[in-house]
Amino acid sequence: MSLVLERIFCRYPGHAAPVLRGIDMSLASGSTTLISGSTGSGKSTLSLILCGAIPNLIDRLESGGRVVVDGEELTLLPMRQVARKVGLLMQNVEHQLFTDRVEDEVAFGLENMGVPAREIESRLATALQAVGANHLRGRALGSLSSGERQRVMLAALVSLGQSLLVLDEPLAYLDRHGTAALFNALGDLSRAGKTIVVFEHRRDLVRTAVDRELWLGDGRLLDTAPAVPSLPRFEGCASPAESRLICENVSFLRGDLPILRELCLEVRAHESVVLLGDNGAGKTTLLRLVLGLEKTRSGQISVCGLDPGRIPTRQLALNTALVLQNPDHQLFLDTVRAEVTSARTGTDAARAELEALGLCGLAERHPQSLSTGEKRRVTIAAALARHPKLLLLDEPTVGQDDASLALVVRRLHAYVNQGGALLVTTHDERAARALGSRIVLLREGRVIDRSVDDHFVLTRAR
Amino acid sequence: MSLPKFSTREYVFAALVVAAQLVISSILIPITLPLRIPGLANTINAPFSSCLLVIGLARLRKPGSMLLMALIYALLCLLISPVIFSFILCGGLLGEAVGTFGFRGYRSPRAQIASVVAHQMGMFPAAMLFSFLFTPARFVKPVAWAWLVAEVAIATTSLLGALAGIRIVRELVRAGKLRIEA
Amino acid sequence: MLPLSGSQPVTVIHRLHPLTKIGCATAVTGLALALNRPMALSPLLAGLLLVMLLGRIRLASRLLLGLLAICALVAAGSLWASGDPSEAARYGLRLLIVAATIPISASTTAAHDLVHGLARLRLPQGLLMAVLVAWRFFPVIADQLRRISEARLLRGGHCRFGAWHRQLMLPLAAITIDHADRVALALEGRGFDVNAKRTWYRPPTFHFRDVMSCVATAAVLMAAVVLEWR
Numbered sequence: 093m094s095l096v097l098e099r100i101f102c103r104y105p106g107h108a109a110p111v112l113r114g115i116d117m118s119l120a121s122g123s124t125t126l127i128s129g130s131t132g133s134g135k136s137t138l139s140l141i142l143c144g145a146i147p148n149l150i151d152r153l154e155s156g157g158r159v160v161v162d163g164e165e166l167t168l169l170p171m172r173q174v175a176r177k178v179g180l181l182m183q184n185v186e187h188q189l190f191t192d193r194v195e196d197e198v199a200f201g202l203e204n205m206g207v208p209a210r211e212i213e214s215r216l217a218t219a220l221q222a223v224g225a226n227h228l229r230g231r232a233l234g235s236l237s238s239g240e241r242q243r244v245m246l247a248a249l250v251s252l253g254q255s256l257l258v259l260d261e262p263l264a265y266l267d268r269h270g271t272a273a274l275f276n277a278l279g280d281l282s283r284a285g286k287t288i289v290v291f292e293h294r295r296d297l298v299r300t301a302v303d304r305e306l307w308l309g310d311g312r313l314l315d316t317a318p319a320v321p322s323l324p325r326f327e328g329c330a331s332p333a334e335s336r337l338i339c340e341n342v343s344f345l346r347g348d349l350p351i352l353r354e355l356c357l358e359v360r361a362h363e364s365v366v367l368l369g370d371n372g373a374g375k376t377t378l379l380r381l382v383l384g385l386e387k388t389r390s391g392q393i394s395v396c397g398l399d400p401g402r403i404p405t406r407q408l409a410l411n412t413a414l415v416l417q418n419p420d421h422q423l424f425l426d427t428v429r430a431e432v433t434s435a436r437t438g439t440d441a442a443r444a445e446l447e448a449l450g451l452c453g454l455a456e457r458h459p460q461s462l463s464t465g466e467k468r469r470v471t472i473a474a475a476l477a478r479h480p481k482l483l484l485l486d487e488p489t490v491g492q493d494d495a496s497l498a499l500v501v502r503r504l505h506a507y508v509n510q511g512g513a514l515l516v517t518t519h520d521e522r523a524a525r526a527l528g529s530r531i532v533l534l535r536e537g538r539v540i541d542r543s544v545d546d547h548f549v550l551t552r553a554r
Numbered sequence: 555m556s557l558p559k560f561s562t563r564e565y566v567f568a569a570l571v572v573a574a575q576l577v578i579s580s581i582l583i584p585i586t587l588p589l590r591i592p593g594l595a596n597t598i599n600a601p602f603s604s605c606l607l608v609i610g611l612a613r614l615r616k617p618g619s620m621l622l623m624a625l626i627y628a629l630l631c632l633l634i635s636p637v638i639f640s641f642i643l644c645g646g647l648l649g650e651a652v653g654t655f656g657f658r659g660y661r662s663p664r665a666q667i668a669s670v671v672a673h674q675m676g677m678f679p680a681a682m683l684f685s686f687l688f689t690p691a692r693f694v695k696p697v698a699w700a701w702l703v704a705e706v707a708i709a710t711t712s713l714l715g716a717l718a719g720i721r722i723v724r725e726l727v728r729a730g731k732l733r734i735e736a
Numbered sequence: 737m738l739p740l741s742g743s744q745p746v747t748v749i750h751r752l753h754p755l756t757k758i759g760c761a762t763a764v765t766g767l768a769l770a771l772n773r774p775m776a777l778s779p780l781l782a783g784l785l786l787v788m789l790l791g792r793i794r795l796a797s798r799l800l801l802g803l804l805a806i807c808a809l810v811a812a813g814s815l816w817a818s819g820d821p822s823e824a825a826r827y828g829l830r831l832l833i834v835a836a837t838i839p840i841s842a843s844t845t846a847a848h849d850l851v852h853g854l855a856r857l858r859l860p861q862g863l864l865m866a867v868l869v870a871w872r873f874f875p876v877i878a879d880q881l882r883r884i885s886e887a888r889l890l891r892g893g894h895c896r897f898g899a900w901h902r903q904l905m906l907p908l909a910a911i912t913i914d915h916a917d918r919v920a921l922a923l924e925g926r927g928f929d930v931n932a933k934r935t936w937y938r939p940p941t942f943h944f945r946d947v948m949s950c951v952a953t954a955a956v957l958m959a960a961v962v963l964e965w966r
Contacts, residue, residue, distance in 0.1 A: 191848045192846050421907060426725060574909075634842055731913055
């Protein structure tokens, strides 16, 4: 067996229940395993244990058990020594990039391990070849897409000759093409004998590309995962009323690169529009234009009758609210209740939103002590408490498990039914179907289709 | 040359505090420097820089922490100009002297504040001495007065920033975001 | 910083060892502060402009105008106070020379190469890695600050100093701490050890061009000295 876990246990300080309760697992060489679970189920904790971060780097918790890779116990080794056997691909690969150039990045780990310079070149070339990234040689990392950078990081890990690769939520920043490319590369690596463990809550995208699926629930690993739950679908409501957002022939360039090309879009009261598209399609840019954070090259935008290019953003914020992709950008007060309470609408509105989004028990907590999913619900609650006429959500599903997402979806449906206008950007098709009364597909800055009814399934190349 | 033993985690933390300082300086200094008012750039930058440095010292706590952060900043500025490198190093040495010899480390908020204020004030004299090389001799005496006024202004804004930093540290510790070693 | 494949061509200035560039810049700056005659300062400035030309270093026009305006202001102020054009020219030229050294290293040296270069000085490994991390994550933190600032505006953030400090510094501190935890994890996960010996894949090495650069710099400095003392 390539990987053996025995009685893995972990409890965080201040928590009565352990997050992992005696996990046992064995994986064969060359296998690819998916481990899913809801937010807070312990996926990240388990991935940190596998790569040696717990208990060596993160030591303020109670942990136990053994991790054995290729017959060698790694549990008590420093993380930098575990790194010789176990490679970790983090959710956001940006945190793992330390240089400017592809070759330097792949060589970085080899330099750290004292590999002689003459040997680095050959290992680097082999690694890039193994993950299909040879064509990226000589490129600046800044010029690569998210998927390409992830591929370079994969090459960097492969160059170290680790027998176990751990991927923590690898699909978070990938579109469908990036996802397919990643799993093709992983398929090649597992055929070459690497053991791969993928921690990912988007099971629907991954399950057909792995050998085995495990579910982490209540601190234990289960063989039988529950079926992918469906989200509440958007039920029709009152007919769309007055326009809250009109975009007419909007074009935008970043440098010489066209991001949006003569885009036309309208969002009315009682309507929920989802902008669905891959990374780089222009979704976030459109939101920024709507709020006046960028200026259009051509075309016109009207937000509740106002031109965002001509009035101060603060004035626009009276009728609109934006929930950003990273909730940490929007949290700066000392309690959840304070964050949600708006001076304009008062404490009653805040209380209603806390209840609707399951945040009552967290009301007096400091926002920085919450999980990502909880923080996102706080920012959504804060936006809704202001009773905006137009609500904009940028990738609201990132970091949300199904239960949390269902709460959010129900609340947003209610907002739209009560007369709100909702514009959501996402690359998550399941969430798009749940959130949108109308789905608009965006590709390379253009609206491709105004209704989407296709089904995306990832299959593993065999 | 040897610094006290810092772990990888501590080096990284110091590095990112410096990165945040650099970001703020890169916004404020180009706005204030062209006004050619002695000490204005330092005065405006000091509260933000001091706030971040206090957070860094509160986390690192060891003797050598101020010098570490100053060295990282100074070495990066070596790419910009050797002159700026020397200003920052001066300030770092003074701040470290206060923290290590005055308080034997940075465990107390008082030590953190004192070291940071000394660091901010210590950068300016070097800059002033340098600017004397662009100032005709007949203006040296009035410039010395300007220096004194600027130092007082820098000390004041740096102190305000450091106090804000202490508050932020306490809040982040309460939130479980920032772990302070015993 | 360093123009890479697919962007601008790499020039001879880019290929110089980082320590060569820093050393020459230090020597030029130091001498400029000691010289008094505009005639002696001129070759230094001319040399720097030539280096910028060879390195195909272009300054944004706004930046260039701002710089020239500051130098003109200093010179004009000196002229007004002293009535001596030579003294005015001296101060203006000194400032121009100090400012001209700035883009040369910054535009032509990758942080990774700087760190490689500094490794020759036997600085602690952790310190060098910290320099690399600080530079690498500077644009990341800058982007985070921009987003925090925009989020503040979108919530109708007002500009009372206390609110401003909290609305910017607290989220920035929280995000910086998050990044620090993850980056440290990533660094250890890539096998980095503060105490272990580390190899270098493509360390910048001294070549004949570095020697020639030092010789050329020395020649310009000598010429300046001769012009000063003639």
